[in-house]
Amino acid sequence: MKDRRNLVFLNLFFILFLFSSIPSFSLTEKKPLTVAESSNFTATSRYAEVTEFIRELQRQSSLIRVETLCWSTEGRAVPLLILGQPVPSSPHELKNDKRGIIYIQANIHAGEVEGKEASLMLARDILRDNNSRFLDKLVILIAPIFNADGNEKISPENRRNQVGPEKGVGVRYNGQSLDLNRDSMKMESPELQGLVQNVLMRWDPLLLVDCHTTNGAYHEEPITYSWSLNPNGDISIIEYMRERMLPFINAHLKENYNTLSIPYGYFMDFRNPEKGWRTFSPHPRFVTNYMGLRNRLAILDENYCYADYKIRVLGCYHFLLSILEYCHAHKDEIANLVSEADRKTIQRGLRPSEKDTFAVEFEIKPLKEPITVRGWEMKVFPREGGWPRIEKTDVKRVFTFPYYADFLPKRTVKFPHAYLLPDPIPEIKEKLLQHGVVLEKLTESVELEVESFRIKEIKGAERLYQGHRLNSVKGEYMVEQKEFPEGTIFISTAQQLGTLAAYLLEPESDDGLLVWNFFDRYLVTQWQGVPRTYPVYKLLKPVNIPREIRR
Numbered sequence: 276m277k278d279r280r281n282l283v284f285l286n287l288f289f290i291l292f293l294f295s296s297i298p299s300f301s302l303t304e305k306k307p308l309t310v311a312e313s314s315n316f317t318a319t320s321r322y323a324e325v326t327e328f329i330r331e332l333q334r335q336s337s338l339i340r341v342e343t344l345c346w347s348t349e350g351r352a353v354p355l356l357i358l359g360q361p362v363p364s365s366p367h368e369l370k371n372d373k374r375g376i377i378y379i380q381a382n383i384h385a386g387e388v389e390g391k392e393a394s395l396m397l398a399r400d401i402l403r404d405n406n407s408r409f410l411d412k413l414v415i416l417i418a419p420i421f422n423a424d425g426n427e428k429i430s431p432e433n434r435r436n437q438v439g440p441e442k443g444v445g446v447r448y449n450g451q452s453l454d455l456n457r458d459s460m461k462m463e464s465p466e467l468q469g470l471v472q473n474v475l476m477r478w479d480p481l482l483l484v485d486c487h488t489t490n491g492a493y494h495e496e497p498i499t500y501s502w503s504l505n506p507n508g509d510i511s512i513i514e515y516m517r518e519r520m521l522p523f524i525n526a527h528l529k530e531n532y533n534t535l536s537i538p539y540g541y542f543m544d545f546r547n548p549e550k551g552w553r554t555f556s557p558h559p560r561f562v563t564n565y566m567g568l569r570n571r572l573a574i575l576d577e578n579y580c581y582a583d584y585k586i587r588v589l590g591c592y593h594f595l596l597s598i599l600e601y602c603h604a605h606k607d608e609i610a611n612l613v614s615e616a617d618r619k620t621i622q623r624g625l626r627p628s629e630k631d632t633f634a635v636e637f638e639i640k641p642l643k644e645p646i647t648v649r650g651w652e653m654k655v656f657p658r659e660g661g662w663p664r665i666e667k668t669d670v671k672r673v674f675t676f677p678y679y680a681d682f683l684p685k686r687t688v689k690f691p692h693a694y695l696l697p698d699p700i701p702e703i704k705e706k707l708l709q710h711g712v713v714l715e716k717l718t719e720s721v722e723l724e725v726e727s728f729r730i731k732e733i734k735g736a737e738r739l740y741q742g743h744r745l746n747s748v749k750g751e752y753m754v755e756q757k758e759f760p761e762g763t764i765f766i767s768t769a770q771q772l773g774t775l776a777a778y779l780l781e782p783e784s785d786d787g788l789l790v791w792n793f794f795d796r797y798l799v800t801q802w803q804g805v806p807r808t809y810p811v812y813k814l815l816k817p818v819n820i821p822r823e824i825r826r
């Protein structure tokens with residue numbers, strides 16, 4: 276009897292063993308191909324082809340689940356793929372789970388389609404890999420078609436400067452004619468609201484990768500990349516990405532996939548190229564810079580537009596693969612870096628010192644080490660009253676020159692313990708909550724010594740930009756005693772998003788809510804037209820004030 280029981284147990288174990296080793300993806304199933312692959316790299320996928328491809332992955336594998344990132348303006352559900360073993364049904368399941376979450380986003384500019392094709396190929400190949408070499412340590416989120424509405428305007432007339440796909444690509448803008456990679460701070464699109472609410476706040480990925488295609492300089496390397504650039508973000512995260520993670524990925528990509536990459540940039544002066552290579556702007560309206568203010572890592576992937584379409588797609592695929600390989604090997608290191616950044620942010624907000632400042636103006640400096648770019652001799656043809664025309668010659672030229680990519684504070688203001696908002700300004704409260712900033716309210720009135728900002732001059736830009744006339748402001752800071760009524764909104768900087776809160780609320784912030792016109796109607800008095808005090812007050816030192824979380 277006992278022997279029989281043992282046999283039953285043995286059989287049970289064997290069955291369990293069999294199940295645990297069953298591949299997630301049957302290799303007898305036909306491997307689904309992306310449109311780039313099946314068209315021999317002459318086309319890119321439409322929305323319906325992307326969703327059909329995803330359905331096929333779901334049919335073939337149990338390690339994928341799909342959520343809706345947002346509904347686009349034109350009514351399309353933007354898919355968010357979740358890959359895991361087991362695949363979590365919600366982030367709550369990961370509470371006691373050590374897996375790290377990585378988020379890959381493509382097609383934010385829907386004329387820049389390599390990431391869409393490459394990330395779909397990547398999802399398929401991860402699911403078909405029976406050893407699932409990433410999924411023991413990582414949960415991978417992929418939004419392959421972030422700007423679905425822009426994608427559906429495919430035409431060979433779009434982005435004619437780039438080399439293929441000959442059947443055309445989508446447009447840069449979303450269904451509201453907004454550039455989604457300028458929307459992170461004002462968050463006016465369903466796509467950015469969905470990104471923040473349904474990806475960043477819901478899943479809290481350690482790293483965001485944003486896939487693009489370049490528009491500029493001529494060079495040989497098919498992949499260019501950047502990290503978060505804004506120095507108001509946690510410096511240890513910036514340095515880690517710039518000095519360890521991305522140089523490693525660069526070398527790994529070359530060694531394992533024979534693919535060259537360089538940091539993103541363009542010639543400081545194409546008439547005099549040896550002057551150096553320069554990156555883009557530190558504004559957090561760019562998604563990858565925005566992530567830095569949330570204490571999370573971000574990589575900008577810019578595929579080189581003059582490389583052949585197939586090289587761009589495969590280059591992007593191998594770049595994404597290399598990023599995952601790095602994250603898989605260094606998951607704990609990245610998780611520790613991020614939680615340490617959160618801890619430091621909260622600590623600073625609790626008791627800001629004189630050294631704690633917020634930068635409102637920046638200067639750019641070269642990094643310590645020069646970089647090498649494989650370019651060509653260029654011919655410059657002057658044009659009357661316009662930019663000169665530049666032509667690449669066939670003569671190769673290797674440049675080793677300074678890389679201007681280190682943004683440093685040029686002018687700073689005091690970093691406070693909290694911001695106070697005594698007037699009910701619904702647009703501001705709503706925007707802060709959309710970003711995930713925790714708001715509290717005073718439960719009784721209190722008199723406090725605060726710093727206020729007296730506006731002397733405010734000007735809206737003449738040119739419209741993303742549906743706005745961006746404000747520039749001048750004024751002075753004053754210390755005053757002020758009575759704050761019960762119900763005043765209290766925004767502590769001792770929270771994970773303390774830096775982001777400061778960026779949104781500081782009066783002289785170069786990408787805050789004042790710049791983006793959210794305060795306009797509260798700034799100008801009706802008759803004399805003289806601007807008044809900015810309605811956000813800075814509490815520099817901690818004071819014990821009765822308050823509660825605002826819901």
Ligand SMILES: [Zn+2]
Pocket residue numbers: 384387456487488
């Ligand atoms: Zn782009």
